Amino acid sequence: xxxxxxxxxxxxxxxxxxxxxxxxxxxxxxxxxxxxxxxxxxxxxxxxxxxxxxxxxxxxxxxxxxxxxxxxxxxxxxxxxxxxxxxxxxxxxxxxxxxxxxxxxxxxxxxxxxxxxxxxxxxxxxxxxxxxxxxxxxxxxxxxxxxxxxxxxxxxxxxxxxxxxxxxxxxxxxxxxxxxxxxxxxxxxxxxxxxxxxxxxxxxxxxxxxxxxxxxxxxxxxxxxxxxxxxxxxxxxxxxxxxxxxxxxxxxxxxxxxxxxxxxxxxxxxxxxxxxxxxxxxxxxxxxxxxxxxxxxxxxxxxxxxxxxxxxxxxxxxxxxxxxxxxxxxxxxxxxxxxxxxxxxxxxxxxxxxxxxxxxxxxxxxxxxxxxxxxxxxxxxxxxxxxxxxxxxxxxxxxxxxxxxxxxxxxxxxxxxxxxxxxxxxxxxxxxxx
Amino acid sequence: xxxxxxxxxxxxxxxxxxxxxxxxxxxxxxxxxxxxxxxxxxxxxxxxxxxxxxxxxxxxxxxxxxxxxxxxxxxxxxxxxxxxxxxxxxxxxxxxxxxxxxxxxxxxxxxxxxxxxxxxxxxxxxxxxxxxxxxxxxxxxxxxxxxxxxxxxxxxxxxxxxxxxxxxxxxxxxxxxxxxxxxxxxxxxxxxxxxxxxxxxxxxxxxxxxxxxxxxxxxxxxxxxxxxxxxxxxxxxxxxxxxxxxxxxxxxxxxxxxxxxxxxxxxxxxxxxxxxxxxxxxxxxxxxxxxxxxxxxxxxxxxxxxxxxxxxxxx
Numbered sequence: 173x174x175x176x177x178x179x180x181x182x183x184x185x186x187x188x189x190x191x192x193x194x195x196x197x198x199x200x201x202x203x204x205x206x207x208x209x210x211x212x213x214x215x216x217x218x219x220x221x222x223x224x225x226x227x228x229x230x231x232x233x234x235x236x237x238x239x240x241x242x243x244x245x246x247x248x249x250x251x252x253x254x255x256x257x258x259x260x261x262x263x264x265x266x267x268x269x270x271x272x273x274x275x276x277x278x279x280x281x282x283x284x285x286x287x288x289x290x291x292x293x294x295x296x297x298x299x300x301x302x303x304x305x306x307x308x309x310x311x312x313x314x315x316x317x318x319x320x321x322x323x324x325x326x327x328x329x330x331x332x333x334x335x336x337x338x339x340x341x342x343x344x345x346x347x348x349x350x351x352x353x354x355x356x357x358x359x360x361x362x363x364x365x366x367x368x369x370x371x372x373x374x375x376x377x378x379x380x381x382x383x384x385x386x387x388x389x390x391x392x393x394x395x396x397x398x399x400x401x402x403x404x405x406x407x408x409x410x411x412x413x414x415x416x417x418x419x420x421x422x423x424x425x426x427x428x429x430x431x432x433x434x435x436x437x438x439x440x441x442x443x444x445x446x447x448x449x450x451x452x453x454x455x456x457x458x459x460x461x462x463x464x465x466x467x468x469x470x471x472x473x474x475x476x477x478x479x480x481x482x483x484x485x486x487x488x489x490x491x492x493x494x495x496x497x498x499x500x501x502x503x504x505x506x507x508x509x510x511x512x513x514x515x516x517x518x519x520x521x522x523x524x525x526x527x528x529x530x531x532x533x534x535x536x537x538x539x540x541x542x543x544x545x546x547x548x549x550x551x552x553x554x555x556x557x558x559x560x561x562x563x564x565x566x567x568x569x570x571x572x573x574x575x576x577x578x579x580x581x582x583x584x585x586x587x588x589x590x591x592x593x594x595x596x597x598x599x600x601x602x603x604x605x606x
Numbered sequence: 607x608x609x610x611x612x613x614x615x616x617x618x619x620x621x622x623x624x625x626x627x628x629x630x631x632x633x634x635x636x637x638x639x640x641x642x643x644x645x646x647x648x649x650x651x652x653x654x655x656x657x658x659x660x661x662x663x664x665x666x667x668x669x670x671x672x673x674x675x676x677x678x679x680x681x682x683x684x685x686x687x688x689x690x691x692x693x694x695x696x697x698x699x700x701x702x703x704x705x706x707x708x709x710x711x712x713x714x715x716x717x718x719x720x721x722x723x724x725x726x727x728x729x730x731x732x733x734x735x736x737x738x739x740x741x742x743x744x745x746x747x748x749x750x751x752x753x754x755x756x757x758x759x760x761x762x763x764x765x766x767x768x769x770x771x772x773x774x775x776x777x778x779x780x781x782x783x784x785x786x787x788x789x790x791x792x793x794x795x796x797x798x799x800x801x802x803x804x805x806x807x808x809x810x811x812x813x814x815x816x817x818x819x820x821x822x823x824x825x826x827x828x829x830x831x832x833x834x835x836x837x838x839x840x841x842x843x844x845x846x847x848x849x850x851x852x853x854x855x856x857x858x859x860x861x862x863x864x865x866x867x868x869x870x871x872x873x874x875x876x877x878x879x880x881x882x883x884x885x886x887x888x889x890x891x892x893x894x895x896x897x898x899x900x901x902x903x904x905x906x907x908x909x910x911x912x913x914x915x916x917x918x919x920x921x
Binding site: 427 | 669670671672673751754755756757776778779780781863864865866867868869870871881883884885886887888889
């Protein structure tokens with residue numbers, strides 16, 4: 173028995189050694205090939221998947237000594253995963269990050285400052301003006317914006333509106349309440365909202381809603397942390413009060429806190445809800461899911477208070493997602509990554525496809541063929557709206573956490589507008605001291 | 607060596623030492639240590655070292671990356687004043703109350719039923735009640751999320767078919783109902799496990815005591831409360847410890863079903879620590895919160911041990 177065991181052990185060791193040797197040789201063979209990982213969430217089924225995948229294939233074909241790997245995860249899992257990886261300072265060479273994450277990781281030294289690299293690669297000359305606002309700190313750019321997103325506009329089903337006798341879209345919140353009551357009476361959910369991931373009530377809804385109450389100067393002051401504006405200001409509390417009243421009046425579905433934002437879009441696509449407050453990528457999704465509903469869909473801006481609105485019709489303009497490079501990259505990895513981004517990914521041709529397939533304007537200059545744009549998105553672009561900020565992208569990360577959870581609590585009557593404003597202000601003051 | 611023995615010079619006999627108890631023990635102990643060592647190393651790497659690393663990080667304002675700033679006890683001072691942390695801990699305590707009553711209470715009732723002569727197909731019942739324990743919490747969370755849905759949920763369909771539409775409640779969206787709703791899920795999942803432990807405890811009760819009580823004319827309920835329950839005290843104490851420790855480390859089911867919402871209504875302490883670390887990037891403060899959870903768990907266990915000890919002494 174002992175002998176048998178000894179023989180088995182020796183055979184195992186020899187076999188392992190041989191395999192290890194083979195593996196080493198294989199590794200030595202491929203050692204010359206530079207491997208670059210690009211972490212993103214454009215998974216199969218997402219509108220950008222084929223475009224990103226094709227750009228990687230093109231780069232790999234043109235650069236036989238470099239291999240870019242497309243590291244994909246669905247968006248919810250991606251966000252969690254990338255945060256954990258960033259915490260351990262182990263980000264892949266290229267990764268997609270929220271603009272606010274790019275700022276935080278940039279300050280922590282996890283990702284590279286990109287100003288010089290952008291100029292050297294020629295990418296800087298191509299970018300649209302002002303796109304770095306959300307991903308830079310004191311002029312240092314930490315993330316290259318992927319798209320200029322349009323969020324916070326209302327999509328409504330004109331067929332349902334006609335059916336219940338609403339002739340035109342409400343101009344102010346008083347008229348909006350009457351319209352919602354009419355829709356409720358007819359058995360429709362006036363506006364579908366799915367806030368389980370916490371950002372939709374903020375990013376897709378409140379950021380645009382609040383603008384008519386507080387105006388752009390107030391928001392700019394909050395973002396700039398200049399100490400002038402406060403969350404305890406009467407206008408902001410009035411906005412929170414009006415937002416909570418919408419929920420009290422039955423504007424939203426009662427299960428808004430446990431519903432995902434994709435599920436809430438299905439409520440609209442299946443004609444159970446008459447409106448959604450949406451983001452640009454959803455126009456393409458609605459057209460794909462329910463072409464009949466898409467054909468009846470019209471665009472509107474959030475109505476504001478009847479008197480004393482501080483801004484006109486507002487849609488959020490945001491470059492919330494950016495591409496960043498790890499600070500651990502070698503010189504060769506950084507050069508290869510910038511080559512890929514400037515010449516294969518963020519190109520005018522890619523941008524043209526981006527708006528036609530994904531429905532978003534890329535952050536760099538590119539041709540726009542209006543006949544090929546999604547018709548709902550074309551209406552969004554044609555709408556006479558003022559750009560406003562997406563709070564999810566620009567708010568201090570600590571304030572954002574309190575704000576987004578608080579907003580959900582506000583809509584489920586778990587907190588009063590004053591209480592939420594106080595909590596936000598306390599966190600904001602702490603952020604000012606940082 | 608030689609020695610005289612009966613006038614003859616004979617070689618000194620070798621003294622063969624008999625194995626003493628001590629040497630036997632030392633050999634056995636060595637063997638035991640050899641078996642324990644791999645698991646001890648694993649335990650150190652998986653638990654002891656991470657806890658001490660976490661303790662170290664809890665004194666910093668680390669937000670990930672290479673920059674780590676030591677900030678003394680600032681995080682601990684902040685934690686003591688952090689209303690959200692205490693709200694999360696309060697939710698743990700609320701849940702603990704539901705689970706002590708629900709899990710142990712129902713487990714006791716089920717165990718009595720399985721021991722009674724009235725229930726048939728006992729084996730089948732035992733297996734069915736234990737089945738949810740074998741499911742992953744993520745799966746349970748996903749399934750119960752659907753069960754509670756107001757459109758396609760099983761309760762909603764049932765009430766709608768009975769024309770009781772007013773009874774359809776968005777359980778997971780109500781700040782007041784969300785904790786009881788999740789505790790129902792946890793009771794359903796783990797009652798089988800507690801039931802088995804209680805049934806094992808019941809095996810130790812002398813049957814003649816119960817038979818004597820039956821001859822004396824006691825009802826089944828009287829026997830359950832005045833004989834079985836007091837004789838199961840030590841088992842119940844163990845179950846209490848299990849509920850408390852289980853409650854304090856709950857994370858996955860809340861993460862899947864509500865993500866702590868609506869607002870912070872179903873935020874539990876471990877999920878709060880996780881959110882601090884991985885949503886707000888406050889790894890330093892998140893670690894402080896995690897250490898806070900460990901300390902509070904120890905405190906609860908100590909209180910419970912004192913409580914059970916006092917009851918045992920009184921008896």
